[in-house]
Amino acid sequence: MAVTDAAIDRIKEMIVSGELAPGARLPKEADLAERLGLSRNSLREAVRALALINVLDVRQGDGTYVTSLEPRLLLDALSFVADFHRDETVLEFFQVRRILEPSATGLAAVHMDDAAVRELRAILDELPQEPSAEDLAANDLRFHRRIAEGSGNAVLAALLESLSGPATRARVWHGLTQDGAAARLREQHTAIYTAIASRQPDVARAWATVHVAGVEEWLRRPT
Template sequence: MTSSDWAPYGAVLQRSVPDRIKQYILDQHLESGAELPSESELASQLGISRNAVREAIKILQTLDIVETRHGQGTFVGKLSLNALVDGLAFRVLFDGEEHLRTLRELLEIRQVLECGLIQRVPRTIPAEHITELYQLVEAMETQAEQNALSPQEDRAFHDVLYRSLDNKLLIQILQAFWDVFQRVRQTLPGIPPHPQITAQAHRRIVDAVAARDVHAAAAAMQEHFRGISNWVLENPQE
C-alpha cells in the first residue's frame, strides 16, 4: 500500500472528536431525537477514550447537535441556531463603540430577506394563516392600548407570515436574527417606536397580504423596517 492509499485514513484520524461524533451521526443516518450509543460504546467504536467522548459531548451540546437527558442517555439534538444567536448577540455587545453599526448591519440583512420574501407570501398564504395573523395583530393592538407590546406576538407574527413558503431553515434564520435583536435592544439608547405604531405597521402588512396585493405588502414591510431603522439610526454612536 502506497502513502497515498493511507491518506484518507490519516484524514479521519486527524479529525477532532466532536467532528468524528458528528460524522457518526451522519453515517448512521440518525434523525433528531434518536438515541446515541453510550459513552463506552461510542469510545469503543471510534477508538478513543471515554473522557474524550465525554468532553466532545459537552461541546456538541452547546451547539445543540446533541442533548443529554439525565438518567436516559444522549440523543441527537434539535439542531437549532441557538449557537448562532449566542455568537451574534455577543458580537454585537463585544464590538463596544461599534455595536450599533453591527446591529444596523444585522438589521439590514433581515430587511433584505423579509422585503424580498414578503412578495411571495400573497400568492401562497392560506386563509387560515391570515386569520391567525389578524388574531396576533388584535392582541398587539390590545396591548398597545396599555402602552405595551409582547415580543411573543411579534415573533409569532413573522413566523406565521412566512409559514406557507415551506422553508423551515428560512424561519429558523429569521428567528435567529429576531432573537439577537431582542437580546441587545435594552442596550440601545433612545426611545423605540410606540407600541401603537408597531401594531399599526403589522396590520398594514396583513391587510396587504389578505388582499393578495404583492406591491402593497412589499411597501408595508419596507415601512415597518423603516420605523425600526429610524430608531437605530437616530441613536448616536456611543
C-alpha cells in the same frame, strides 16, 4: 482542543451519513470511543460541545440522543448571541433582517392559508390602543413570527427568529416608544397584513422593507 474537534467531526460524519438519524441513541460511551479510536475524555468533550448547540441531547440515566435537528432548534445559539449584541452589531442584525424579512413576507402572501391569515389579523387586533413598549415588542414578535412560519420555509423562519428575539425587540421598542412608534407599527403591520390577505407578494415585500428599514433608520440616529 484538536482532539476534541476530531471527535466532533467523527460524530458529525455519523449523523450526516445517516448512520445516526434524528432521535437515534448513541452507542455506549466506551463502545463509541473504541469504535472511533478516541479517548473517552475526548468523546465526552465532543458530546458536551454538540449538546450546547442542540445537536445532541444528554439524558441523565438514559443515554445520549441525536436531537430532531430542526432548524429552529439548531439556530437557538444564534438567538442567544443576538440578544447579547448592542449598538452597531444590533444594527447589523437589522440589516440582515431587512434582506430576509421581505422575502419571508412575500412567500407568506403566496403560501399562508386562510386560517393562518385570520390568525395574523387576530394578532393585529390584540394590540392595545395605548400599548406599552412591552406590548409593542410582544405583538411585533408574534406578528413577524407568524408571517415567517407562513412562508413555508422552515430555515428562513428559524433564521428570522434567531436574528431578533424577545430581548432584542424589547430593547428596540423601549427606545421607539419615545418616538411615536405605536401608530406607525399599527399602520405598517396593517398594510403588510392587507397585502398578504389579498395575495399580493410584491406589495407585501415592499411594506416589509419599509417596516424594517424604518426601525433600522431609527437605530442609525445619533443618540
